[in-house]
Each structure stands twice: as C-alpha cells, then as structure tokens.
Amino acid sequence: MTFEPIQIAWTLLGLFIVFNVGLLLTSTVRKIGARVGKRRGIRFFQPHIDLIKNYSFRTNFSHGIMFYLAPVFRLTGGIGIFVFMPIIYGSAHFSNFSFAGDAILIMYFIFFGTLGMALGAGEGAMPFSAIGISRGLSQVTAAEIPLVLAFLAVFIQNNSFSITEIVAAQQGGFLNWTMFTNPIATITAMLAFLGAMMRSPFDIVLAPQEIPVGPPTEFHSSFLGVLSTNRAIFPIAKTILYINLFFGGATNWPVLILKAFLLYMWSVVVGTVFPRFRTEQSIRWFMKYPLILGILSILVLQLG
Amino acid sequence: MDFGLVAVVVGFLLILIGIWGILTQKNIVKIVIGFSIFDTGLHAIMVGIGYLKGRTAPILDSAVSPADALTSIVDPVPQALVLTAIVIGLGVTALMLAYVVRLYDYRKSLDISSYEDLKW
Amino acid sequence: MVRKIFVIILLIGLGWFFYGMADSFHGSDSLNMTASYYAENGAEEVGAANLVTAIVVTYRGLDTLGEVTILFLTAAIAAFFLKSKEEFSKRDVKPSSELLQTAAGMLVPLIFVLGVYVFVNGHLSPGGGFQGGAIIASGLVLLLLSKPLQKVNSRFFALVESFSGLFYVGIGVAGIFLAGGFLDNSILPLGEFGTLLSAGILPVIYILVGLKVGSELSGLLTKFQETQEEN
C-alpha cells in the first residue's frame, strides 16, 4: 500500500476520537464508582479539565534528559499502538499505517512505552518510583505469559499475523468470533488483559498508600499532562487490539466504542471485587491458571 | 638322575625363598641377604640349563681333545653368562649394602618402614 | 600377619608358574646351534683351551667389557657415596688376636700368588680374570681383619683400576684396526694351542680384567672398612 499524506489526517482524526473516548471512559468509570458509593461523582468532563490544568502550570523542573524524554517515549508508545493497528475493519481511512507491521509489532511496541516510563522514573532518582518500576516490569512480563499463548492460539487458528485478516475471518455473525471458535484462548487473553490494565488486583505498581503513586511520582505539570494524555489513549488502543483479535473487530465507530466500553468494564468489575496481589503472588498466579489455560488453547487447536 | 633338572628345581626353590626373604623381612640387611639368595638361585638355574647328561666341563685339555669336543662337553654358553650374572649380582649387592650403610647413618634404624618419606 | 598371607598366596602363584617352567625343561641331549659352533671351531678360532674363557673374552667380549664397567660403576658410586669418617685413624680399636695375625702373615702371600696364577692362565685352566681378582680381594680382607689400624692406600687401587680399564678399551679399539673387529683377540698371533702364550691377546685382556677386578673389589672393601663406626 502506498502512503499518501491524507492518511495522516485520517489517523489524527481517529486519534482525536479515541483520545476523547478514553477520557470519557475514565470519567464514566469514576462516575459509576461514585454512584456505587452513593456519591454524585465527578462531572463527566472533569478529566478534560484536569488535563488542561496540568498543561497550564507555570513552573517545572527536570531531573535530567531521560526524565525529560520519558513522557515522550510513553506517549509515542501509546499512539504507536493505535497508529500501527487497523481500527475500523473495511474502511481504508481508519486502517492507519497498519501496512508497516502486524500483530507482532504491536505486541512488542507495548514495551516501547514501558521502557521509556521506566527510564524516566529511574532518572528521577526517587527510590519509590524505582520500586514501582521493578514491580511493574515483573508483573507486565508475567502477564505476557498467558498473552503470548492466547495470541499464538489466534495466529495458529488464522494462520496469519495481520490483524485485518484475523478480523476478516471473524466477520459474519458473532458466532465466528474467536470468543466462540476458541473460547479458552479468549479467557486466557482476558486474564492477561487484567494484568496489563494496572487495575486491582494487579495495581501494586501505582499503590497510593505504599509508594506515592509509584513510578509517575516525580512527574508534574506538562510532563504529567503528556502522561495523562497517554493514560487516555493507551488503554483504549490495547482494548481495540483485543477487540480485533477476539471479539470480531468493529465495522463502525459506535460498535467499537461500545465493545471498548464493555471490555473496559470487565477490568473495572474484577478490580472492585478482588483485593490487591503482592508482586510474587501475581507472578505465581499468572504461572498457574492462565498458563494452563493458554497451553490448553493451543493443544485444542493442534488436536481439533 | 638328571642333575640339570635338579639344579633348575633347586634354583627355583632358592628364588622363592629369596623372594620370601625380601617380602617379609623388615630389616633392610636381611632384604639384601634375600636378594643374594635370589641371585644364587638364579645362577643355579643358569648353570643347570647348560647341563647335558654324562658330559664334562668345556675345557679342551688332555682329557678332551678339540676334535671330539662336540660330543663330550657341556654347553659352555650358560657358564659364560653365569660368570657375568654373578659379577652383576655382586655389583648390585655391594651398592645395596652401601645404601644400607648410608640409610643407617641418617635414621639409625634398619627397619624398611621407617623410610617412607616419598609416598602418594 | 595379613601381609604374610598375601605373600604366601603370591609365592604359590609364582611357584605354580615356575613349576610350569621347570617341567617344560627336560634337558637336551645334544648341544644347540651356537654351543656346537663354539665346540667345533672355538679352539682354532680363538686358540684358548678353556672354551668358557674364549666365549667370555672374545666371542662375547662386549659382555665382559660391560661386566667390568658395572664393577667400575659400583666402585665409583661407592667412592662418592660413602663419606669416610674423618677421625678414621684415631679409632682406638683393640688389635686382632695373636693367632689371626700370624696366620694372616703366612696365608696372605699364598693367596695373592694363587690369585695371580688363576687369572694369568685363565685361558688354559678353569677360572680367569674375575675369579683371580676375587681371590686377591679375599686375601686383602684377611689382611684388613688382621691389622684393622693399618691404613691401605686406596689411591693406588684407583690408579690400577683406571689403567687396566683404559688398556682394556685400548685393546678393544685396536682390534678394529689390527684385527677383525672390536675386542678381536687375533691382534697377537694365536700361538701354539694349550701353551701360556696362546690365544692372542686374550690372556693379556684377562690379566687386565683380573687386576681391575682385584683392585676394584679391594677399593670397595677399604671403602666399607673406612666407614666403620666404633659401636
């Protein structure tokens, strides 16, 4: 596929939509949390205000070059995932730059942001952020175990890495979504999804009481602004990836937003029910049930 | 009565006695004596080997003329060899005794087991 | 005690082996190939009456040279090996008994004469250089026993020993140029069979060997005597 400049405009549009959807999703989730506590909760555009406030701080200071670049790495990671993935099946405009790579690229691009964040937190010389980073990395790599197995199952099933082909295979009724053709793989993927979403039971990384907000402690004003921009885009981009691989992708924006919202809710619901894991508990947990399920999902394919 | 066989058998017995002496005696002088018994047994065998029944010593004098030497003398070669062997035996024993003297100078003990410095 | 049992077992094994050898030996009735050759033409090739001496000195001359070297070796090793005690001469040992002294006075010259006779006509009658040398040495032992204090000049023995050895090798090397090969005795004419001056250079060699053995053994004995301790 040749690369026309107009494609950039469409991608920016897609990005803007996802950015706003992300912010709104976070506010709706916090509103639901408040409603559960019989509180009216925040205004649904409060995240927007917080973002603008963060950008409008006057003074800031930097711990060093890597601290300065960490938010840039982080946001590049977030946007990169969105950019390299076809969002809306069928529309050429919204398949962004997916010609550059396939699902493997996205799987590994997630770590680009993590590395940047980790380096910035490290440069901040704040011991607690370093502890947060070490916990975060351990958990993320442990969460990768079921993720790799689930993704492998999908790639084997469709005998292709390119997301468009995988989504194409799932069109025509929800019965041939991967959720139904290979349910075990989907369950494993969903468990892995929890690990990556930084929500309890796997939120020890940002545990407010123990280490003040973990890695991003030292980030403030515009640095924090860039980070929270990524906080909006990155979860949604990952959810889109899961939608494309397991839940039949989306042919139009409303379906996409609905599915994203439901998947997002899955991690929120589990979060409110389960208490927080210690890091080695989460590692051991990922090496128990999700691992067995993942192996099963591949064996099912091989035998079936 | 074949004296050759007698000599050989006696020689072997002497060798066994000599070896018994070497292996069991603790006193190094007795070991050296064991060695000389061993040597004597050896020389007995060597001489015994050369013996031919009913023949005389290989000296060509009035009794044995050079002409009929072939049928009347004993095999001279082992006797020549035994001469050399005896002298070698002597040399070895003399050297061993010299060792015994020097060992005694150092440790004032004749027991073989007190000279076990070099081991393992 | 356990060691003795092992040794007995070992000797039984060895004995069984020797028994095997012994009963494989059942005497031969005729001379074998080499012995018969010596018997036939030993006399006129070498010209020595005593065939054993013929073999010892000429046919297997190298062995005898080896012989002499071994003796020389033993003497040399003993020389640099046994340190003589400094206070040798001051030993207060009591003189030997009267009987021994007079008997030694009489017998020693006789023994020396016998020794010389044995190695001079070694090629005629039984005996030869080694036996003669040994007899001389035994005479010396008698001498040493009888007069313990009497100092014997070992320098003399060393000189005799070296001279005779050197001459022996000289004769051997001469054999290459003058006669058939190394240690060949036909440097001198074989002479008339049975007489004293027969068998070419053989008697000379045997005399030299006799002198050498005699001086070496006596040197050795004096060496042992010097290292005697009082106790």
Added chain:
Amino acid sequence: MVDSILLNPIYIIGIGLGTSFILGFFKSGRFQAHPSAMHSERIKTAPWVLMIGALTVMTFISAEWLWSFLFNGQLPQQIYTAGFEPPFSINLLMGRNEAFFTLMVNLVGLLSGLYLLDKFKEMGTHALSVYLVLIMGLNGIIMTRDIFNLFVFLEIASIATAGLIVMTSDVKALSAGFKYMIATGLISGFLLIGIIFAYYFGGSLNIDSLAEANLTTVQGGVFAVFLIVVSLLLELKPFPANGWGIDAYEASPVGINAVISSASAGATYYVLSKVLIITDAKWYAVTAVVGIITFLGSNLMGIKQTNAKRMLGYSSVGQVGLLLVILGLSEQLGNSFKFIIFGIMMSHYLAKAGLFWLVGIVKTGILKDWGILRKKPVLVFFMGTFIFALLGLPPFPSFFAKWTLVLTLSAAGLNLWVGLILFGSLIEAVYLFRWFGYVLKLDADKERSLSTPFYRTFPVWLFGLLSYYIGYVASVMVPGGETLGMFYLPLAFVGFLFIIDRYLPVWVKNTLSMAAMALYGWYYMAGLSEFRMLFAIIFIGGGIVTMIAGYAKSGKRVGFYPFVVMMYIGLGGLLLSENILQFFISWELMTLGSYVLIIRGKKSMPHALSYMMFSLGGAFLILAGFGLAFAGSGVSSISLDILKNVTRYSGLIYTFLAIGFMTKTAVIGLHIWLPGAHAEAESDVSPMVSAILLKAGMFGLVVLMLAMGSQSLGGVSLPYLLGWLGAITALLGNLMAAFQEDAKRLLAYSSVGQLGYVVFAMAFMSHLGWLTALAFALNHFVFKALLFLAIGGVVMRTKTKTMYEMGGLIKRMPLSFISVLIGIIALSGLPPLTGFAGKWLSYNAVIEKGWYFQGFLVSIAGLVAFLYCFRLIHVIFLGQPKDKFKNIKEAPIAMLIPQYILIGVIMLFSLMPNMVLKPIGEFLVQYFPDGALQWDGGTAVSSLGRWSGVAIMNITIGIFGTILIWLLFMSRKAVKVKQFNIFYSGEAPSRPELTHYGYNFFAPYKKAVGFLVQPLVTRFWDGIADILHSISDFVRRLYNGNGQMYAFQVILFVVVFSIFTIG
C-alpha cells in the same frame, strides 16, 4: 658430509668407556681417600670439560649417521664385535631408528651434563664417570642385537641411575635409591630367567635368530617370552607397579630426571619394540592393554599431586603408557605408525626434559609458588610451549601425531581405544593447565631471586625452539599437511609479534595487529561463499572494531597481542578450511589464543581452567566425531564434505560434533565456564570473547547442519532435541542473567541465553529458522560487543563491577549511557531497532514449523531479556549518583569510538534491514528452498505477516518528534535539579547509598521463579570433579612409600600378568 668417513658407531661405546676410565685418574675432588685432605677441594673444571667433549663426540656420531640415513640414503649397517658372525658373537646394528634414538639419548645427555655443572662440581669426578657410563649404557641398549648383552647394558643403566639418584644426598633420595635398587634387582632377575630359558628353547642369544625360532610355538618357549616381555614392561614402570619409578623421579636431581624421563624411557621403549618381534600378535595386544591402563592410571593420579617433580613423574609414566598403546596397536596403524611414534616421542622427549629443567631453575617443588617464574617472561613462554607440546595442541608434533592416530584408529574401527586415549589426555590436561594457571596467576614472594645462569637456560631455549621446528617438520609430513600453507604466514606474524612484544608500546602493536588482520581478511577472505562471508564480517570486521578499544590501555601489555592475533587467525582459519585438518587446527588455535586472553583477568584463574577443560573436552569430541566421519565415509579423503556422504554412525557423528561445537556456544549444561571467563576477563577482552568467539561454535553448527541435514540417534530426531535444548538455554540463561549483581556476569549469562536462542533457531532446519539464526548472530555480535565495551568503559572508570555500588552515572558518562540504551533496545527486540527483526522472524518460523511450545519458551525468554536489560541500565546509570563517583570522567575515547561505530551499524541495519536479510535469504534458498521471504521495497512479506523496518522507524521517529516538540513548547525553562530534590514525604534523604534501589532488583521474580535457576549444572560438574579427585586420592594410596610394598607390587604384576597371558 662425505659418507665414507662415517665414524664406526662402536666408538660411541669406546669413547664413553674410555673417557670414564680416564676420569678415574683425576683425584676424586670431593672426598680425598687420604684423610689429610680435610676440606672438600673443588675439582677443577677439566674433568667436566672432558666429559662434555666425550658427549659431544658421541652426539656428533649419531647425528652424522642420522643425517646420512635421511639424506644420503645410507643403508643400516651391522657392526660385528670380536670379528665373528652375529649368532655366535654380539653384533650391534646402526639403522635409522637406532641413529634417531641414540641421537635423542646423547643430545639430552649432553644438555643435562651441561645443566648439572654445579652439581657435578659438588659431587666430584666419580659422579662424572657414572653419568657418562649411564649415557653410554643407554646407547648400548639401543644398538645391541644380542639379548644378553641387552641385559648387561640394562643393568649398567639401572645401576648408574640408582647411583645418580643419590646426588641430592638427602634421606629421601637414599630411600628412593634403595627402593629403585630393590625393584630393578627383581626385574633384572626375572629378565635373566627369561633370557636363559629363551636361549634354552631358541638355541641362540641373538634377537634376530630368536625371532626365526618363533619361541611362542615351542612348548616351553611361551614362558621365556613371557618373562622377557614382562620384565621389559616392568622396566618401563607400568601403572600398578611403578611406585619405585615415581619415587625415583621425585628424589633424583633435575638433570638426571630429564635423562630418565626422556632418554632412558625412549631407549627402553625402543628395546621393547625390538624384542616384541620375537613374540606374536597376542603380546602386542597385551602391551597395548598395559599401556592404556598406565596412561589412564598415572594421569588420573597426577590430578592430586602438589609436588612438581612427582607430578611430572606421573605425566612421563603416562606418556610412556601412551607410547606402549601405539606400539601395541602398530599393525592396525599400518604405515602411519612410524609418523605417530615420531610425533608423540619427540614432543614427550622435548617437553619432559624442558619441564624438568624448568623445575631445576625454579628450584621449588611446591606447585603453588611457581609464580616466581613470571620474573623471566621468556621462561614462561617456553613453559607454555612445553605444556602445549605435551598436550598435543596445534603447532607441535604431538598434535599431528594424535590427529593421525585418531583418524587411523577410527578407520580401523577401534573406537573404544580412541575414547580412552582422548579421555586420558583430557585428564592430563587438567593438572598441567592447573599448573600453568598457578604460574600465570598466583603471586610469588617478591624477594626470592630467580637465578638463571646460561648453562641452565641454554638447554631450555634449545629444546623449546626445537619443538617448534619439529612441529613444522611434522606438519609437512602429516597426510594432508600440504594444505596447511594458509597457516604459515599468519603464524610467522605471531612469532614476529612474540619477538617485538617486550619492546614496543601498546598503540604500535595495536595498529600493527589491526593492519595485519585487515590484510589477512582482505587477502584470504575476498572470495568466500555467502554464509562464510557473513561470519568473516563478524570475525574479522568485528575483531578490528573491538580492537580499537585496545588503545585505551597503556604500557606494553606483554603477551597480549600475539595471542589476540592467534585467536583471530584461528577464527579466520575456520572459515577458510576445506578439510577437517585445517578446521581442527584453526579450532585449537582459537581455543589456545582465547585461553591466554581470558587468564589475563585478575581473578580469572579458576574460570580460565574450567574454560580450557570444556574447550578441550569439546575439541576432543570434535576430533572423535571427525575420526568417525573419516571412517564412516568410506572414502579416504579428509575434505570437509566427507560429512555429506557419511554412511555409518551418522547419528553418533552428529551428536559428537554438535556437543563439541556447543561447548563453545555454552548451551545449558556446558555453560558454567562462560560467566566466570567473560566476567573476569579484561575490559577489552570480554567483548571479543563474548561477541565473537561464541560465534565460532555457531559456525561449526552451521557447517555440520548444512552438511549432514537432520539426523536421528536411537529414534530421537536430533534437531528436535536441539530445539528444546536451545529454548531451555534461552529461558534459563536469561533468567539467571536477571538475578546477577555483577554487571559483566549479567552480560555473560545473557550471552548464554542469546546463543541458546541461536541454537534453537538453527534447529528448525527451515529457511526462516536459519534466516532468524544468521540475522540474529549478526545482531547479537553488534549489540553484545556494544554492551560489553560500554560496561567495560564504566568498569574501567569505577573500578568495580558490582552494579549497586554504581548509580546515577548518566550525568558523568552520558555517551556510555546512550550506547547502553541503544544496546538494550536492540537486545530486547523493541520495534524500531534490529532486535525486532529477529523476534518477528522467529515468530514466523515457529508458526510455520509448528514448534509452538518451544516458541513460547523463547518469547518468554525474550521478555526476561527485557528485564535484565532494564536492570543493567537502571542500576548503573540512573538512580542516585554515589559520592565516590562524583567526578569520574567519561569512558576513554578509545572505548567510545568502537561503540559509536557499532551504534552506526545498528542504525544502518534498522533503517535498511533488507540490505542484510535479502542476501542471506538468497543464499539460504539453495539449502532450504521453501518458505523464503519475499521482499517488496523495504517490507518483508512472509506467508503469515509483513514487517517494514523502514516504515516503522520513520513513523516512530515522526511521532516521537512531534510529541517532543509539543513537550519542549509546553515546558520551556525547566530548572535543572539535583539528586536530593525529590519528594521524600516532607523529609530529606540522608545519604545517596540509602536512597538507591539496585540491590536484588527483581526480588519478587526471584521469590516466584527462583527454583528454576538453582545451580544444578554447576553442582553436577563439581560432582564429577570431586569423583575424579577422590578416585585419584584413593588410587594413589597404593604407593605407601614402603620398599617392600613396591617389591610386592612388582611380583604381583608378574603373577597377575602370567595368569592373563598364559593362565
């Protein structure tokens, strides 16, 4: 040399005896028989000069004869004594063998005589004559053809040796001499019985006529033959019954030791080969069995030794055992028997004498304080030469001999013998290299001076240079030797480097070696085929780049450059070799060079020893594999493609060669040498060893797999096994790396993991698998060299390797930070850089091949790689800077230049991956046609997905740039704050050390997954080492030092021997 005036050999005997008798004339200096000479008056040097003169004449005669045999076509000459034909008188023979052996004996006699000058002065003229008679006796033994005369000369030699042992004149020597006399007395007794019975049955005393009488068929003759053979064997100190020999070695003065170990062992050995002709085939087999038991037994016991002379005693008894084995198998070896004997005998002869002389120079018997030898580097060089010659490493004759031995034995199907011989030499290598390690590393007490007068060093010099010359001669004579031309020029350059090594500064030598390597690469490597060119780039190109770091060092670095160049010659040789001989020589040269490089590190002695043991073990496995291939392929050529048409044992060959190569790629189980060796090596050696040397093993696997395809052994398909092995190594290697506290050890374990990944990818035997492997090899070289150089620079500045002691170095060493950052991005496979290409290709290969679970393991290993990468960069560069490193400077410029060249290379590969992957793909199509990768423009399209390195790089930079501009605009004047300006809940931190989180960085991971990385493999190998040590300790108790015990053992040997042969 006009052959007419050839001196009659009998003069050797004549002069020997004559001079010793003349020596009798001189007043025996030491102890004047006459009591008047109280003090021990020094003898004038006249008698000594006389003896040396006699010895020179004797050497001249044998040299003259050997010369005429070799070049003037002289025929063997019989020498008759007493003017009569042989059976009736003693005859001597001067053939080619006799000339060779007499020259050996006389030469070592002359040199030892020279060596023992001060000892002789002390002992007096008698010792001189005894010594001269000993040498004359040995000549007699070799030349005589009469069995009784042989007995006489044997007696002369043993009595003279017994006498000379006592020259050190202490109670140890005396007791050793006495035991020696007891044992030799018994042996000569048995020999005499044997001779007299042989005469009785055979009818004559001449060996040739006894041979015709073929005694073994005569009824009693077997006994005679048995006794003769057993006593000659006993004379050679066979294993169970050689306590007396070992004590003699330990006690006697060093010059005499040299004579005993080389001259008399050689002479007695030749006698045995002479006498064996009167026996039949059974006795040859028996000799071989006794030989192999001696070889294994004495080498095994050598392990536990702490005294130098006793250890060398064990080693020389072992070598004689090896000679017996070869003699025993002589007719299976056929016409190459002579060459093998020549090779092994010469190197044993030269090396043993040389090592004994060195013991004399260093004067201390205890191995551990041999560090003093480092005061004279030349002597260290020669000691290395002798040890390598003894063990059969390349430039020396024993290497070519062992090579031909293994080939001919495996061709003859005697694989068990090959195994035993190689196992024995491996054990011998253990204690010899340990000793060499003590010399190089242990610090000796400074004030002890090392006196090296000329008369003591000249013999060492002569024999050292001789072993090189004989090595050259052997290299010409070995079958296939003519193809070794490619090594002469490079090795000459190494020699040149040795010479100038002590005089030129580092930068001259560095430029010189780099120029030479560039030339070597250009001249030899121009026409290489595809994948060898890839490896050439890694080996030679990479070598040059990493050597730039050498400029950072100052001073002279004696002994570094010759071995660096030797290593690269070995690596280059691997690529250039067409036949297995060239391949094996290059492999050994590379191991040799890298061993010396590794041992230069401060605490690297134990690691270098384990490195050498694994490499040698691997090399012997490869040798055995080549032997089997040579036998299995039927055709008698040694070209590399015999691997292609192997008919028999193909599974076994594949396993041997694969394991041999994998000792170099440090796969799990064979990896314990790697962390120590790479971590302790110097800062510019580690990149070379880690990034380049490991690829040699990979190159070997490439050659093996391309030639033999996928084999199976016992029903199990080997590539499948390799696949699992590679995957497990990748995971465990990376996991172990994640828990290391020492930076270089972390990188070393990461190399284990990465190489496991390569082995895994190659095991696919599919186009994509191999494409991944080769692309990854190139990547691994680039980023591993980069990381090691960067960390080397940091370690050079901070003088510590423990990570948590460092911290916050980004502020002081920004350039190193950047190179480590790029290094870890490439290593962990993050998209924009080249690492991702490897990851993507491996996913394609896994799905296409169907090895899902191994693929899963490898991808998890990749993630764990990300963990330790971050740990490396965080704990060293980020976090709190420590007081100690407040004003350290940036890494030296010489270390930075290669780093930034490598970064350029990474960027180039990331931007244009097709530049690398397309040519490799085209090459691989010949071997693995299906599943190739299509390329349109910059995008690689496989059957499963697509990947365009260029597009990803551009898009990422695009996004990164826009966000960076946005952030720069938003936070313009950010204040630069320092390390304690952090939010510490209202408090302020007290000291940097307390606020740096680095120690046990992945504690939760260790709690959860710790059980996977228990050091099982290390415990396994330590267990084996302990077993060997305990066996050695148990067996050596056999020699309890009691003379009677030794006599008992001698007779036991005779009885047991008789049961086996005649029973």
Added chain:
Amino acid sequence: MSLKDIEKRTVIGPMGEEIEIDPLRDYYCAATPDLKMEQRKSSIPIIEKFANWARSESLWILAFGTGCGGIELRPLVTPKYDVYRFGIQIRATPRQSNVFIISGYLSVKTLKRAIRAYEQMPSPKYLLALGSCTINGGMYWDSYNTINRLDYYLPVDVYVAGCMPRPESILAGFDSLKQLIKDGKGEGAAKYAEKFEWYKKNQKQIIKDWDMPDYNW
C-alpha cells in the same frame, strides 16, 4: 535529615584520589524561584482566563494533615459533601497538587516540613489556612514552639475561620478560593517569590536547625 548529614566530608574516589563532598552544594539545586516564571501569564487574555478557569475547576489538594483540622477534610470526600463534584481531589504528592491546606497549629518542626512540601509544589499553588490556631496561633499563641502568624512564613491565599471550621465552611472556603483564582488573584506563589528574602528571614529566625537549601525544588 539531621545537621550531621550536611557536614562536609571527604571520600576516596575509584582512582584513590580524595573527593570533597559538601552535601548542601552537591545534593541540592541552589536556584531560587524565578519571579518571571512565577508570574508568567499567557499573552492572550482569553487563554489566561480559560487557564484560570481550568485551574479553579480542578483543585488537587496535597494530603498533608497538621493539627486537629485534618479530620475535617475527611468528610469532604463522603457522599454528604462529595467535593469531587467541584473537581476537587486529594493527591498524594506535592508534585501533582496545586492546593496546600494547613489544618491546625504549626509547631516549628511541622513548619519546616510544611515549607519543604509547599516549595516542592509547582506554581501556581494556593495555600488554604483553616482555623484560628493556624492563623494566629489560637490557644497556643504563647506556646514556646508554635508559630503565631502563618502569613509571616508562607503566603496564605484564603483563611477559613473557626476553631476547626466544619466541612460546610471549608466548602465555602473552596468557593471563595475558586472565585479568587477565576479573578486571576490566586498569586500566592508569585508573592512568595517576590518577597522571598523576607519570608526566608522569618523562617530562619524561627527554625534554628536549618539544614535545608534556601529553596527546596
């Protein structure tokens, strides 16, 4: 952080050389707040008004409870008062918060931590003082170790009277703060930067063990 920790010391470097360490100089940035940056306003008034609006509508309070007023803040997040509606949130780190509530008497020791926390917040930042003890020392006005006028040490934007005001009055305080910010008069940080020496003199007068740099970034 005790006085002992800021003493000068010498350390041996990797090459064995002596290194002079002065903790105050080496560990802390010596810069003082830049007045121009503190008073930086966007050139276009409409953007500044919008920014002020956003700043007022998203007040992140630094969790720093001193004295008895702290307990009053907890009910704010309960359903009864629910300050989230007004965009007010409690943040754990000063780096990310712009409102600092001092809710009780300030002993000299707590003052030191309060100063450090206040200075670590990015500006614009606002200080809310609750209760009489904070404002003028209250019943502890004559105690030996509490401060009497908070304003001498830190620029206070809004005072909320009451001997610990109830949540409703705190909400009223917030409203007046929001109004203050919207009118562009929330310039406490600028005042602090302007009269920096004066503030520092007062602070050093009362805090004897001054072991901090002048301005804690």
